[in-house]
Amino acid sequence: MQIVSLIMAPNGEASQDGLDALAVACKLARNCDQSVTAVLAGHGVDQAIASIKELGPDQLWVMDTPVLGDESSTDLFVQAFHAFFEDGPLQDSLENSLLLLGSGSSQQEIAARLAARLRAVPLGECFDLSPAEKGWEASRMVYGGKAVARVQSEANLCVATLKAGTSVDRDSVGATNTEVKTFTAEIGPSPITVEKRETIAGSGPSIEAAGIIVSGGRGMGSAESFAILRELAQNLGGVVGASLPAVDAGWMPSAHQVGQTGKFVSPEIYIAVGISGASQHLAGIRETAKIVAINKDPKAPIFSAADVGVVANYSDVLPTLIRELEMETQLERGTGA
Amino acid sequence: MHVVVCLSCILDPELPSSRFRLLEDQMGVADNGIPHTMSPFDEAALEVSLQVRDQASDTMISAASVGLEEADDVLRRALGLKADNAVRVDAGLVDMQNPVTVATKLKAAIVALETPPDVVLIGREYGDWDDGTIPPLLAEELGMGYVGLIHALHSDQDGITAERERKETIETIRAPIPFVASVTNYPSNRIRMPILKNVVMARRRPITLVDGAAVDDQRVGLTLNQLQIPERKSACRMLEGEPQEQAAELASVLQEWMSTGGR
Numbered sequence: 001m002q003i004v005s006l007i008m009a010p011n012g013e014a015s016q017d018g019l020d021a022l023a024v025a026c027k028l029a030r031n032c033d034q035s036v037t038a039v040l041a042g043h044g045v046d047q048a049i050a051s052i053k054e055l056g057p058d059q060l061w062v063m064d065t066p067v068l069g070d071e072s073s074t075d076l077f078v079q080a081f082h083a084f085f086e087d088g089p090l091q092d093s094l095e096n097s098l099l100l101l102g103s104g105s106s107q108q109e110i111a112a113r114l115a116a117r118l119r120a121v122p123l124g125e126c127f128d129l130s131p132a133e134k135g136w137e138a139s140r141m142v143y144g145g146k147a148v149a150r151v152q153s154e155a156n157l158c159v160a161t162l163k164a165g166t167s168v169d170r171d172s173v174g175a176t177n178t179e180v181k182t183f184t185a186e187i188g189p190s191p192i193t194v195e196k197r198e199t200i201a202g203s204g205p206s207i208e209a210a211g212i213i214v215s216g217g218r219g220m221g222s223a224e225s226f227a228i229l230r231e232l233a234q235n236l237g238g239v240v241g242a243s244l245p246a247v248d249a250g251w252m253p254s255a256h257q258v259g260q261t262g263k264f265v266s267p268e269i270y271i272a273v274g275i276s277g278a279s280q281h282l283a284g285i286r287e288t289a290k291i292v293a294i295n296k297d298p299k300a301p302i303f304s305a306a307d308v309g310v311v312a313n314y315s316d317v318l319p320t321l322i323r324e325l326e327m328e329t330q331l332e333r334g335t336g337a
Numbered sequence: 338m339h340v341v342v343c344l345s346c347i348l349d350p351e352l353p354s355s356r357f358r359l360l361e362d363q364m365g366v367a368d369n370g371i372p373h374t375m376s377p378f379d380e381a382a383l384e385v386s387l388q389v390r391d392q393a394s395d396t397m398i399s400a401a402s403v404g405l406e407e408a409d410d411v412l413r414r415a416l417g418l419k420a421d422n423a424v425r426v427d428a429g430l431v432d433m434q435n436p437v438t439v440a441t442k443l444k445a446a447i448v449a450l451e452t453p454p455d456v457v458l459i460g461r462e463y464g465d466w467d468d469g470t471i472p473p474l475l476a477e478e479l480g481m482g483y484v485g486l487i488h489a490l491h492s493d494q495d496g497i498t499a500e501r502e503r504k505e506t507i508e509t510i511r512a513p514i515p516f517v518a519s520v521t522n523y524p525s526n527r528i529r530m531p532i533l534k535n536v537v538m539a540r541r542r543p544i545t546l547v548d549g550a551a552v553d554d555q556r557v558g559l560t561l562n563q564l565q566i567p568e569r570k571s572a573c574r575m576l577e578g579e580p581q582e583q584a585a586e587l588a589s590v591l592q593e594w595m596s597t598g599g600r
Contacts, residue, residue, distance in 0.1 A: 116474055196508070250524035304573065
C-alpha cells in the first residue's frame with residue numbers, strides 16, 4: 001500500500017493546496033503505518049522541494065522541466081504524472097494505493113484524467129479519508145452541498161482531491177529525512193494552447209485573501225444596488241463578493257462569486273446581504289467565518305448558518321450601519337483610541 | 338459542425354433546506370414530489386451551443402443525457418430550444434453515484450447519435466453527485482482533448498477557440514476538434530427564453546432511448562455507505578427592534594468582532 005501525494009509547482013513554489021494534501025497524506029500514512037511518497041512536477045522547483053521536505057514524506061520524486069513552467073497547461077501535467085505512474089519507479093508497487101492531490105479545478109482535472117488512464121477509481125473531492133479493509137473510504141459533498149456521502153471503493157488504485165477548506169495541521173506531521181530523486185517524463189507538446197490572455201479591468205483585490213467580505217445576492221435586485229455594499233466594504237476594509245444568482249444576473253463579475261463553483265473564501269467576517277443561503281453558496285465559506293445575514297425573508301436558510309441575523313430590507317439597515325461605523329471610527333480617531 | 342450537449346437532471350437547487358430529507362435507510366434522498374430541473378451549468382452549456390449556432394446556422398445540436406425518465410424533461414427543454422436530436426441512456430440512482438459509470442453511459446449516448454461530435458459541451462458538474470470529475474473523465478472515455486470551465490466558444494477560419502476566466506484574466510484557448518469542454522455559468526451564457534411554438538412542438542419530437550444495462554463498465558465501483566445531512570451552526574442571534582436599532586446593534590457587534598480579530 002502506498003499513499004502518494006501529487007504536487008504542482010509551475011512557478012517553482014509548491015502550491016498551498018498541494019502542501020495541505022501532502023500534510024493529510026503524511027498523517028494518513030502515519031496512522032496506518034505506511035510510507036508516503038510525494039511526486040513534484042514543475043520548473044525551477046528548489047523552493048518547492050524545501051517546503052515539501054519540511055513536511056517529511058519518506059520519498060520525493062521530482063520532475064523539473066521548462067515545459068512544466070506553464071500553470072495554464074493542465075494537459076502537460078496530466079502527461080507528466082501519467083508517464084510517472086505508468087512507466088516510472090512506482091509502476092509495480094501501487095497495490096491498494098491512494099493518489100492524493102490538493103483542491104482546485106486543475107487538480108480535479110488531473111485526478112479524473114489520471115484515474116481514467118491508470119484504470120483507477122476517482123473518489124472526487126474528499127475529506128475524512130481513511131483506509132478501509134480493502135481500498136479507501138472518504139466523505140464527499142453531494143446535492144450541491146446539502147448532503148455528505150460516505151463512499152468506499154475496493155479498487156486497487158484510487159485517486160482523490162482534497163476538499164477546499166479541509167482543516168489541515170501541518171505542524172504535526174513527521175520529520176523524516178526525505179529521500180529526493182528525479183524522474184524524467186516524456187512530455188509531448190499539448191494540442192491545447194492558450195492564444196491570448198487579457199487582464200480583466202477593475203477586478204480589484206482578490207476575495208480569496210480577504211479578511212472581511214460583504215456579499216450580495218439575488219435580494220439586491222440590481223447591479224446599482226451593489227454600490228452600498230461597496231461603501232460598507234470600504235468602511236470595514238473588506239471586499240465585495242456575490243452569490244451565483246447575482247453573478248448570473250450580471251450584477252457582479254464571476255471573479256467575485258463565492259460558492260462551491262465560485263471561490264472558496266476564508267474571511268474572519270462574512271456579511272451576506274439578500275442571500276438566501278443555498279448550500280452551494282455556504283460551501284464556499286470557511287466554517288470558522290463569523291457570518292452576518294441580512295435578509296427580509298425570516299425563513300431564509302442563511303439564518304440557520306449565520307451567527308447574527310437581521311430580518312429587514314437591506315436598504316433600511318445598511319445606511320444606518322455605515323453611519324454608525326463611521327461615527328465610531330471618528331470617535332476613536334478623536335480620542336486617539 | 339456537430340455540437341453535443343450533455344444535460345443532467347438535478348434536484349431543484351433553490352429547494353429550501355427544510356424540504357431536503359433523506360430516506361430512512363440514509364441511502365437516498367426522499368425526493369417524491371420534489372421538483373427536478375436542468376442544472377444552471379447545463380443551461381450554460383446549452384446556451385453556448387445555441388450561440389455557436391447563432392454564428393453558424395448549419396450547426397447541428399444534439400442533447401444527450403444519462404438518468405431516469407425524469408431526465409427526458411431536460412431533453413424536451415433542449416428540443417424546445419430547437420436542438421436537432423435528443424438521446425437518453427437509462428440509469429438508476431446507484432449508477433449516478435459513480436462518475437465512471439456515468440461517463441461510460443454518456444459515451445454510449447454520444448455513440449448512439451451516429452454522427453460523431455466536433456465539440457462535446459457539459460456543465461462543470463454533471464448531476465447531483467458530481468463535483469467536477471465527470472467532464473474530464475468523459476473526455477478520456479471519448480479519447481478527446483479537454484478544456485475545463487469555459488464560458489464561450491467562437492469559430493474562425495483556423496478552427497475553434499474557447500474563452501475562460503482564470504485568475505482575473507480571460508484566456509482564449511485554441512483546441513483541435515474533437516474536444517470536450519466543461520462549461521461554467523457566466524453573464525454572457527444565461528439561457529435564452531424559448532419560443533412557445535417550439536416548446537409545444539418539442540412534446541412530439543422523439544427522444545432516442547438507449548438501454549443502460551447493456552452498457553458495459555468493467556471498472557470496480559464506488560459504493561455508498563451512508564448519506565448524512567451536515568449539521569449547521571447552532572442558534573443564530575436574531576437582532577430585534579426597528580431596522581435602525583438593529584443596524585446600531587450590528588455596528589457594535591462588528592466592532593467587537595474586529596477588535597477581537599473576528600473570534
